[in-house]
Amino acid sequence: MRRVLLMAVVLAGLPLAARAWPSWLSFGETNKVVATPPPPLDFGGPVKAGDCAVTFDDGPGPHTGLLLNLLTAKRVKATFFVLGEHAKRSPDLVRRMIAEGHEVENHSWDHPDMRKLDEAARIKEIEATEALLKSLGAEPRFFRPPYGAYDSALIAQARKNGLEVVLWSRDSEDWRYHTVAQLEGKILPASQGAHGVFLFHDIHDSTIGAMAGVLDDLAIKGCRFVTVAEYRDKNPLPEPRLPQLTVPRPASAVQ
Numbered sequence: 142m143r144r145v146l147l148m149a150v151v152l153a154g155l156p157l158a159a160r161a162w163p164s165w166l167s168f169g170e171t172n173k174v175v176a177t178p179p180p181p182l183d184f185g186g187p188v189k190a191g192d193c194a195v196t197f198d199d200g201p202g203p204h205t206g207l208l209l210n211l212l213t214a215k216r217v218k219a220t221f222f223v224l225g226e227h228a229k230r231s232p233d234l235v236r237r238m239i240a241e242g243h244e245v246e247n248h249s250w251d252h253p254d255m256r257k258l259d260e261a262a263r264i265k266e267i268e269a270t271e272a273l274l275k276s277l278g279a280e281p282r283f284f285r286p287p288y289g290a291y292d293s294a295l296i297a298q299a300r301k302n303g304l305e306v307v308l309w310s311r312d313s314e315d316w317r318y319h320t321v322a323q324l325e326g327k328i329l330p331a332s333q334g335a336h337g338v339f340l341f342h343d344i345h346d347s348t349i350g351a352m353a354g355v356l357d358d359l360a361i362k363g364c365r366f367v368t369v370a371e372y373r374d375k376n377p378l379p380e381p382r383l384p385q386l387t388v389p390r391p392a393s394a395v396q
């Protein structure tokens with residue numbers, strides 16, 4: 142019953158929020174960028190549950206406040222990889238994320254494919270976002286490149302800024318899938334334990350509408366919810382931390 146009530150509260154806020162969100166800001170179906178394979182970030186046993194880091198990219202958006210309500214109700218600490226331009230527009234949501242114990246990390250200023258930028262532009266994307274997030278009280282530790290697209294120079298530049306490039310291990314593909322069952326089908330593959338770094342986007346109303354059910358089911362399957370920093374501290378990556386990118390993903394796969 143509590144779950145039903147929560148869903149009702151979440152869904153009730155969606156129509157108004159959706160109207161306020163220009164469609165071009167949805168980094169999903171319209172962007173055709175060749176992204177990259179994620180690094181090995183999944184350290185649980187093949188069938189055993191373990192640490193689960195729930196991450197939300199591309200916000201804050203008009204639905205993010207509803208998501209924060211839900212995370213509080215579920216007592217889940219999440220990690221938000223925000224865009225500088227969106228944080229600038231909704232600074233109070235970023236402050237609220239921090240105040241409520243979530244992690245706020247750097248996802249660039251306006252979501253470019255960083256590989257296509259020259260050095261000065263890369264630095265601007267990272268540093269302008271860093272400056273804004275720090276002014277709001279965040280202490281970013283990670284940089285997640287848009288579309289998961291990076292190269293070795295970007296990893297080096299992020300390190301100069303005190304940031305580690307980090308991707309995810311299980312992609313919900315929530316730009317394409319919208320129901321609880323579909324999303325869980327992507328992040329909880331058959332015969333795999335519930336663990337890893339899960340990728341979602343808080344700019345999609347369908348994602349936020351489904352999240353109560355997803356979080357409930359992850360908890361039932363034994364997830365221990367952690368932030369990405371907690372996940373990384375408990376699971377050191379071997380060097381090199383990220384593979385060199387040679388295998389393109391399908392052009393339709395965007396993050």
Ligand SMILES: [Zn+2]
Nearest residue numbers: 198199287396
């Ligand atoms: Zn993104």
